[in-house]
Amino acid sequence: MIPSLFRIFVIGRNTLIEAVRQKVLSVLLIFGLILVGSSVYVSTIATPGLDAAGLFDEQIKFVKDFGCGAIELFGFAIALLSTAQLIPQELHNRTVYTILAKPVRRAEFLLGKFFGVILLLALAVMLMTLAFAASLYWQETVGFNYVRDIYDQHMPANWQNNPQMAAQYHHDIQDIVNKVQDPQLIKAILLLFAKMVMTAGIALLISTFATSSIFTIITTFMIYLIGHMEGMAREVWLARGAETSIWQSGLTGLISLLIPDLNSFTIVDEILAGNHVPWAHTLNLLGYAEVYLVVLLAVSIIIFDFREI
């Protein structure tokens, strides 16, 4: 068991090194970091004239939406592009022969390659989250100065000495702190990461039988789209109740089974809107992603085991 895990780790580490030394993925990550960081700048353009207290709430929400959106977009791109080429590249370059001629099982090879992608995604999400945190911190500082300016300009002189006004000021500052340092954001990042890993899992499964990376990329993208629409389709069919035919029910059931319900992960939007999402619900979704991933990996291993290389 331990030698097997060690081999998976060695292959995973090598896959990560390959991805890091590949300029395309590094450039993608740099763009992701720039985009996440630029949310601060874009937010000031989006809400000109900071003259009403409520507008600053909008700015914070904009930074959160923009930052998480950029993390999701670039995470998705990195997951899809890096996984889609994992197997075809190994087969094309025949490096797979040199590895499988060693005491390495095919399952270990596949899991090792996938582990490398997970490490890459974790690294990318971690760096983008740091950039996101930095932009939120910056926004917080801007918010403090903004509130201070409002009080200095619009309140009577020496407002600090007025206990009521001072309390109101501290309340406003605390309100910004609460919105910026929202612990719910951890849930949002975890859910986005789970979605990326599921996308990578789907791409891996397709690449075990696909003959080209393009096929894997297009098919995974289609599944990703259907996965977002699946929940809606199911609701529409269920709402029709008795009108639903056996075929329609069967098709919905089949799609639910084969394609992950990615629509459930849009709960991230609720988090970003400031609504409370309990940990239990987050863990449920993470558990769903984990079970789905295990199934994806198991099927991938079976297909790859039978593939002529």
Place this chain on the structure above:
Amino acid sequence: MGLTKRYPLAWKRKLLVALDHLDLQVRPGEVFGLLGPNGSGKSTTLKLLLGLAVPTDGEARVFGLPPDSLEARQRVGFLPENPYFYAFLNGDETLRFYGKLCGVTGSKLEKRIEELIDLVGLQNGRERPLRSYSKGMLQRIGLAQALIHDPDLLFLDEPTAGVDPLGSAQIRDLILRLKKMGKTVVFSSHLLEQVQEVADRVAIFSLGKKVLEGSLDSLLAESQNTQINVSGELTAEQQEKARALLGQEIRFSRPHLSLEQLYLRTVQGLPDPTPAQNSRRS
């Protein structure tokens, strides 16, 4: 025994017979050459012996074990045809990666890397990424990775393909050194003269079938004739005396170097064109 591999050609609804009922046994410590034109089944044989492909019929055994078992692979090294490896790794990193996959770690691995770099003569490639390697250097790092776990049996698929004559001769010498170290080597090649220089036994393949097998001595000896080598040139009178003495039909000719021997003698005889040596000479 009876090793057969057929690939389905879906678009033609036919089966391609890549290897047809091969019976072959390689003895410990020998160098065995697989010969044959492209598509004759040499690479398929190696893939089946490595467990990289599953036979349609028949069975392959390596050290009495299924070839895809970890125990068999622990004792086998493989150099594929035209290997690419990971272009982003340098020579040392490549050997470290393959060594760890074989369970060789720590100081033992580092010591082994030193030995193999020396063996294949790649001191100048240790820190360079493989993307900057020449074809000959790639073949040599390929040999080193095949040997990283000190296997008893080596499979080399066209180890000299695309390599210049000097690099090719170095690989030939390496095979001979491996033989001296007691390793069993099975290799495929198109360079018949080189095969002749290193192989103990050969099998010739054609259209997926083994058509000939045996030791080089038995296959190449012309049993009707005897060859006598004489130093120096014989005069016409000496030739007549020899004929009269033996009472046999004797043909006299001057032996020729092969073009490869001439090339190697010329290139290897040249001084090393390094600036230090050049300046010493001038």
